[in-house]
Amino acid sequence: MALNVVRLGNELQGEGFFTQWFYQESVSSTLDIARAMAERGAPEGTVVIAGRQTAGRGRLGRFWESPPGGAWFSLLLRSSRDLGQAGCISVLSAVALAQALREQYGLPVRVKWPNDLFLYGQKLGGILVELSSVGSRIDWLILGVGINVNNPLPKKTRVPAISLAVALTRSVELEDFYRVSLKALARSYLRFVREGFEPIRQCWREFSMLEDGVCVQKGEERFMAHVRGLSELGKLVVEREGRIEELVGEEVTVSLEE
Ligand code: BT5
Numbered sequence: 675m676a677l678n679v680v681r682l683g684n685e686l687q688g689e690g691f692f693t694q695w696f697y698q699e700s701v702s703s704t705l706d707i708a709r710a711m712a713e714r715g716a717p718e719g720t721v722v723i724a725g726r727q728t729a730g731r732g733r734l735g736r737f738w739e740s741p742p743g744g745a746w747f748s749l750l751l752r753s754s755r756d757l758g759q760a761g762c763i764s765v766l767s768a769v770a771l772a773q774a775l776r777e778q779y780g781l782p783v784r785v786k787w788p789n790d791l792f793l794y795g796q797k798l799g800g801i802l803v804e805l806s807s808v809g810s811r812i813d814w815l816i817l818g819v820g821i822n823v824n825n826p827l828p829k830k831t832r833v834p835a836i837s838l839a840v841a842l843t844r845s846v847e848l849e850d851f852y853r854v855s856l857k858a859l860a861r862s863y864l865r866f867v868r869e870g871f872e873p874i875r876q877c878w879r880e881f882s883m884l885e886d887g888v889c890v891q892k893g894e895e896r897f898m899a900h901v902r903g904l905s906e907l908g909k910l911v912v913e914r915e916g917r918i919e920e921l922v923g924e925e926v927t928v929s930l931e932e
Pocket residue numbers: 702703704705727729730731732733734736737738739740745746747748790797798799800801802818819820821822828830831832833834835836
């Protein structure tokens with residue numbers, strides 16, 4: 675069934691968060707559209723959904739394959755918070771999505787810091803945060819979310835990919851997926867605004883697939899470290915040769931120990 679964005683908008687009206695809906699069958703990247711809208715003053719709660727993306731992007735300039743059947747969307751936040759808190763927002767989004775997908779589909783979805791979603795050791799989706807600031811404050815922040823739902827999977831990825839449909843051995847109603855995911859993102863973000871990051875920091879371990887030993891790639895440097903937890907700003911706290919170090923999501927790639 676085709677995605678009915680008007681119905682979706684009506685169903686999510688009660689959340690008191692979503693303000694504008696934009697849907698297009700094919701776009702370069704929902705992030706491009708959301709950025710242009712943000713720069714023209716679009717309000718918090720603007721949602722941009724695409725049937726497919728021709729130039730979807732991941733972190734560090736990587737390509738994100740987004741054929742029809744998947745969930746490719748961007749959500750605009752205007753938080754006027756300190757720039758340092760962007761890391762909290764990306765972690766809270768990944769945890770909120772993992773929790774919502776666990777509840778809705780009964781699958782053991784896990785979070786790989788900072789903002790990947792994994793299932794059975796394979797990549798289910800990822801989140802890319804883009805933002806603009808004024809001084810040290812966030813002006814707008816866009817969560818770009820890509821989740822493999824019913825789409826064909828990319829073959830040449832760094833880690834194998836998985837979709838909800840493959841995991842469940844049935845196709846998934848995209849509208850249900852969007853309803854559940856967007857509701858979870860809005861609720862988790864609003865809770866963060868009210869209560870801060872601590873509740874998310876507390877439950878992160880329960881969802882994290884990084885348990886102890888990890889391999890960190892930081893620019894040219896590659897090293898092994900032990901995960902010690904999350905900082906108050908959503909950085910990954912690791913111990914490396916007896917020293918504690920905090921890693922920033924935009925700068926490193928973390929993988930399980932090989
Ligand atoms: C991410 O990057 O995981 C963030 C992906 C965010 C995509 C969303 S879709 C809506 C919005 N609009 C955009 O243009 N982007 C956002 P990263 O951790 O850098 O992972 C990228 C790597 O994942 C690639 O280098 C591939 O190896 C792999 N990959 C690409 N497409 C994939 C897919 N559909 N499923 C699983 N892995 C994929």
